[in-house]
Amino acid sequence: MDLISKLEKRFGSWAIPNLTIYLIGIQLLGVALLMSGRAVLTDFILYGSGVVDLGQWWRLLSFMMIPKTLSPIWLFFAFYIFYLMGNALEERWGAFRFNLFVLCGYLLTVAMAFVNPGAIITNIFFLGCVFLAFATLFPHFELRLFFILPVKVKWLGWLTIASYLILLFSGDPGTRLSIVAALGNYLLFFGKAFFNGFKAEKRRQSFVAETRKVERQALHVCATCGVTDQDDASVHFRYCSTCGKCFCTEHIGNHNH
Known part of the structure; x- marks a missing residue:
């Protein structure tokens, strides 16, 4: 109160x-x-x-x-x-x-x-x-x-x-x-309401910036050539069942463990 x-x-x-x-x-x-x-x-x-x-x-x-x-x-x-x-x-x-x-x-x-x-x-x-x-x-x-x-x-x-x-x-x-x-x-x-609103706006801006940062991060990165899903959206990626690493379709079949 x-x-x-x-x-x-x-x-x-x-x-x-x-x-x-x-x-x-x-x-x-x-x-x-x-x-x-x-x-x-x-x-x-x-x-x-x-x-x-x-x-x-x-x-x-x-x-x-x-x-x-x-x-x-x-x-x-x-x-x-x-x-x-x-x-x-x-x-x-x-x-x-x-x-x-x-x-x-x-x-x-x-x-x-x-x-x-x-x-x-x-x-x-x-x-x-x-x-x-x-x-x-x-x-x-x-x-x-x-x-x-x-x-x-x-x-x-x-x-x-x-x-x-x-x-x-x-x-x-x-x-x-x-x-x-x-x-x-x-x-x-x-x-007080303005101060609280200012803090809430800062938190919102921080959340938006963090979300955009995560969105910009690559989800898949080829362990051989380094190409990412951010570099070329048409490239497909697979994960090796043996080593668990990520490879593009070009290198999934010819990599060394």
Whole structure:
């Protein structure tokens, strides 16, 4: 039994079902506050110095309220896809494991705010980690880009990883820290599976190489002239009943014991 299974056995009753709905609800609240003018984006952003030096503890939660866009149409599709992915993960993993995945991602992201207190930490990569988990567990699920072009989600996952790696070296400090948190959370849940898969692939390649090596080895070799069944497939071979050696048909009758 792995660690997560042990934790689930002990704390499984604490899990919040349909957590995705609550995550969407938090962002909808942020959208309402921003669109109504009751708040501005700087009220929500997370940076460590604001929490520690200014005592603005609400930022530990408010950064989760920041939407990626305020366009109603794009918000609708973004929330719909996020709900689809989160619900699928919860059905596959169970509520506790999905809760733990979100909680670990949140805690790692918040921790990054105190690694560099002046850096602005975003929720984009934390929520993007949910997409990476979905792409890993449901790689053949198809999304339609621009509502026309069908693309398997695994390819979008690889593009997401590539963009994360690019930003990891070229982004601002807050972006880099947010990506470290997101990738750290992803590896926490999928790193072992990737490692085991890598070892299994190495074993498979080794087996294939050994099989090909055996296939290339000659099965019959004439003890007189050295011709093999690999040299000429039309040559026939016989084994001497006296000495037990292998000879081609040309030398089976005229060899010396």
